[in-house]
Amino acid sequence: MSECVLAVDLGTGGPKVALVEASGHTLAWRSRPVATHFVDSHEGRGAEQDPEEMWRAIVDAAREVLAAVQPGPPIVAVAVTSQYMSTIPVASDGRPTGPCILWMDTRGAAHNLTLLTDDSFMLFLERHGMIPLPSGNDNVAHAYVLQTYHPEAYAAAAALVEPMDYVVARLTGRVCATQSTVFGQLVCDNRRWGATEYDADLVAATGLDPAKLAPLVPLHGVVGEVLAGPAAELGVPAGTPVVPGTIDSITSAVGAGALDPTAASVIVGTTSVMVSHIPDHRGDIGAGILAVPSPVDGMYYVMAENGVGGRSLEFAQRLFGVTTPQEAVGLAAQAPAGSDGVLFLPWLLGSIAPSPNDDVRAGYVGLSLHHDRPHLLRATLEGVALNLAWLLPHVETFVGNGFPFVRFGGGGATSPLWGQILADALDTPVHRLAEPRATNARGAAFLAFADLGHLRLADVPSLLRVEQVHDPDPATRPAMERALARLTALHPALALNA
Numbered sequence: 070m071s072e073c074v075l076a077v078d079l080g081t082g083g084p085k086v087a088l089v090e091a092s093g094h095t096l097a098w099r100s101r102p103v104a105t106h107f108v109d110s111h112e113g114r115g116a117e118q119d120p121e122e123m124w125r126a127i128v129d130a131a132r133e134v135l136a137a138v139q140p141g142p143p144i145v146a147v148a149v150t151s152q153y154m155s156t157i158p159v160a161s162d163g164r165p166t167g168p169c170i171l172w173m174d175t176r177g178a179a180h181n182l183t184l185l186t187d188d189s190f191m192l193f194l195e196r197h198g199m200i201p202l203p204s205g206n207d208n209v210a211h212a213y214v215l216q217t218y219h220p221e222a223y224a225a226a227a228a229l230v231e232p233m234d235y236v237v238a239r240l241t242g243r244v245c246a247t248q249s250t251v252f253g254q255l256v257c258d259n260r261r262w263g264a265t266e267y268d269a270d271l272v273a274a275t276g277l278d279p280a281k282l283a284p285l286v287p288l289h290g291v292v293g294e295v296l297a298g299p300a301a302e303l304g305v306p307a308g309t310p311v312v313p314g315t316i317d318s319i320t321s322a323v324g325a326g327a328l329d330p331t332a333a334s335v336i337v338g339t340t341s342v343m344v345s346h347i348p349d350h351r352g353d354i355g356a357g358i359l360a361v362p363s364p365v366d367g368m369y370y371v372m373a374e375n376g377v378g379g380r381s382l383e384f385a386q387r388l389f390g391v392t393t394p395q396e397a398v399g400l401a402a403q404a405p406a407g408s409d410g411v412l413f414l415p416w417l418l419g420s421i422a423p424s425p426n427d428d429v430r431a432g433y434v435g436l437s438l439h440h441d442r443p444h445l446l447r448a449t450l451e452g453v454a455l456n457l458a459w460l461l462p463h464v465e466t467f468v469g470n471g472f473p474f475v476r477f478g479g480g481g482a483t484s485p486l487w488g489q490i491l492a493d494a495l496d497t498p499v500h501r502l503a504e505p506r507a508t509n510a511r512g513a514a515f516l517a518f519a520d521l522g523h524l525r526l527a528d529v530p531s532l533l534r535v536e537q538v539h540d541p542d543p544a545t546r547p548a549m550e551r552a553l554a555r556l557t558a559l560h561p562a563l564a565l566n567a
Contacts, residue, residue, distance in 0.1 A: 073142045074517045075134075075305060076510035077127055078317060079151035079232050081105070081171065081339050084123065086130035087507050088138055089514035091523050093324075093532045095507040097137040101126035105171065108218075113175035113205060115214065120157050120165035123232065124239055131303045145521060146310045147240060147295060148513040150320040151233035152339075154253040156211035158219075158226030163238025167222020170211040173418060176218065177210025178203060189274045196258045197271060198352045198359050204419070204427040208253035209275045228283040229254075233314030240311050241293030246283040247313050248362045249370075256282060260350050262362055262369070263288060286313060288364045289520050312517045317509045318342050319363050319370045324512025325478040325502060326530035328365055330468040335491065335499075336508060337481025341378030341453055343422075343464050345371040356463045357422035364516050365526060373464050374421045378453050379480050381415045381431075385449040389442050398484050401447035406493065407548030410435040411444045412555055413452030414563060420456075423463040428565040434555075450487050454494035455549070455556050461495055474498040476533070478508030485537060492539035493549050503534040 071090045078085040087098035103126050108115030135141055154172040157165055181201035193200045201209045208229065215223040230238065231250050238244045248257050248264045255275050258268040265285045272279055286292060291310045300307035318336070322344035325334035333345045346368040352359040360369035377384075382397060391397045412434050419427040433445060465471050475497055481487050482505030492499040502508065518524045 071142060072145045072523070074514035075131065075144050075147045076513040077131070077147070077149045077236060078320070078509040078513065079123060079127065079149070079236060080317065081152050084127045084130055085506065085510060086127060086134050087510035088134055088142065089507070089511055091518045093511050093515065095504050095511065096142065097134045098507055098510065099130040099133045099137070101130045110176055110218070113178055115176050115218070116171040116173045117168040118171060120169050120235060123169070124236070127236065128302045135304045144305055144309055145523070146312055146517040147305065148312050148517040149233045149236045150315045150317045150509050150513040151231065151236065153231050153233070153250070153316045153318070154207050155232055156208045156215065156229050157232060157235040158215055158222045158229055159235055159238055159244055160225065161227040161244060162242055163235065163244055165235065166225040167215060167219045169232060170214050172206050174211060174214060175205040177213040178205030180213040181205055181207070181210050184209070184274065184276060192270060192274055193255060194354065196260060196268060197255050198259050198350060199252070199255060200354070201255065201275070207255070209255055209277065212277055212281070226281060229281050230283050231314070233316070234283060237292055237311055237314045240295050240299050242296050243293045244283050245286045245292060247286055247288050249288060249316060249319065249364060250314055251283070251285070252316070252361050254282070259362055262350070262367055288313060288362065289366070291520065310521070312520050313364070315364055315513055315516060316361070318344060318372065318374070319361070320509045320512030320516065321478060322346060322370055322512065323365065323515050323526070323529065324508040324510070325476045326533050327476065328526060328529060329368070330470060332530070333464060333472045334476040334478060335457055336479040337378035337453065337487070338479040339378065339380050341375040341457055343373040343375060343457060343460055345464065345468050347371055347468055353463070353467055356467070357425040358463060358467050371464065371468060373460060375456055375460050376421045377415060377417050381413070381417060381449055381453050384417060385446055389445060391442070391446070397446050398450070398486055400443045401450055402486050404443040404447035406542070406545040407552060408444045408448040408451055409440065411440055411448040412552055413445070413448040414556060414559060415452040415456050416563065420560065423460045424560060426564055429560060429563050430565060432563060434559065450490050451494065451552065452556070454487070454491045455553050457491065458494040458549070458553055459557055461497070472497065474500055477501045478505045480506050488537060488539045489542070492541045493545040494553070496541050496546065496549070498541070499539040500535045501537045501539060503536040
């Protein structure tokens with residue numbers, strides 16, 4: 070049996086664990102949920118998860134995956150990718166001392182604003198590429214949240230780390246991070262790819278305690294080996310190599326073959342993101358598009374986060390009394406392209422790229438008495454796709470060229486209807502990937518195999534299997550153009566402070 074990587078993809082909703090071959094084929098994968106606890110405070114809305122629940126979910130999913138493939142294949146490495154701009158306080162052995170403060174937590178928003186001066190703004194922008202987010206959705210704000218709301222957990226922590234680095238520490242007993250995974254802490258000079266030291270000026274500007282920063286390791290190589298205790302829990306051999314953790318959006322780019330400026334992919338999971346890579350460090354802060362150091366050698370991941378994606382469909386299901394995503398998509402298919410004039414504006418958590426605005430909110434517009442659930446559900450799918458269509462030319466300008474086609478991965482890519490809607494909205498061919506839910510896990514596995522010398526990342530695009538190619542339907546172009554024009558025109562009017 071072929072050698073495999075055990076890939077852990079820890080998303081906001083919980084982990085997916087997969088056994089992935091060097092060909093990219095997934096032998097098996099399983100998922101488990103993790104609950105999010107929302108906390109209201111006078112400083113904003115908190116969002117927390119239990120890191121111990123994360124670990125138990127990973128263990129349960131891993132054991133089920135390994136049991137599903139018999140005889141078990143040789144596992145050459147464990148790779149971990151996760152959602153990011155979330156913060157977990159950990160002890161020196163990697164165990165959590167308190168809760169995970171999620172990326173959607175806003176309690177540190179006012180604190181971040183106190184860090185911004187004319188001098189610090191330019192320092193952050195020139196050396197790092199991002200400023201402390203006024204929304205509070207970054208690790209700088211989360212450190213403040215832990216100090217303020219969980220002081221004992223903060224005091225007990227040896228380091229504040231992202232979820233992927235927490236899981237790596239739990240596996241190996243080694244607390245560490247990379248230039249890429251600490252992006253949300255704003256403490257590395259990203260003008261140089263591969264940095265393994267923090268920038269003292271940036272650390273001072275963030276106000277972060279240097280003693281709470283995890284030691285940096287290279288973007289490539291082996292971090293350590295799975296310890297006997299975690300190995301017994303997971304069901305893998307003790308001593309299995311563990312590679313550096315990765316940001317899930319970057320592994321989605323790798324898993325969807327977007328490895329240079331000529332290629333782009335769209336990933337629709339909980340959120341929507343358009344991904345690519347460029348060879349230099351720059352940003353367009355006005356459009357919310359940044360360059361993040363990537364494990365792809367010498368390259369920077371194009372961060373073009375577009376906002377909620379699959380979470381929009383979950384919201385619509387709950388709102389309209391639909392039980393499953395499959396039922397929702399089936400109902401949406403009954404409505405015509407353009408949803409008979411109904412438009413969904415998908416800014417349920419504010420808008421990100423290409424027009425960042427924390428105060429913008431979502432809505433359904435264009436409703437008449439004859440409209441029903443199919444129109445509203447199709448409008449939900451179209452609204453997510455149109456938001457990506459608004460983003461596409463900004464990403465093309467950022468990378469310096471157009472894209473002949475776009476690959477489509479993530480849970481949203483299980484739907485042929487959403488694939489066709491995306492092609493119609495982008496007016497670009499969409500290659501909907503096979504095994505799309507494993508896109509992140511596949512990317513993490515490809516990076517691990519490359520670190521071990523088992524493949525070249527340049528060969529990844531040739532390994533990807535396409536489930537279906539969706540060409541834009543010219544008949545839908547007028548409806549899509551009208552809908553996109555309305556979406557962009559309504560954006561400023563839907564800000565709470567407009």
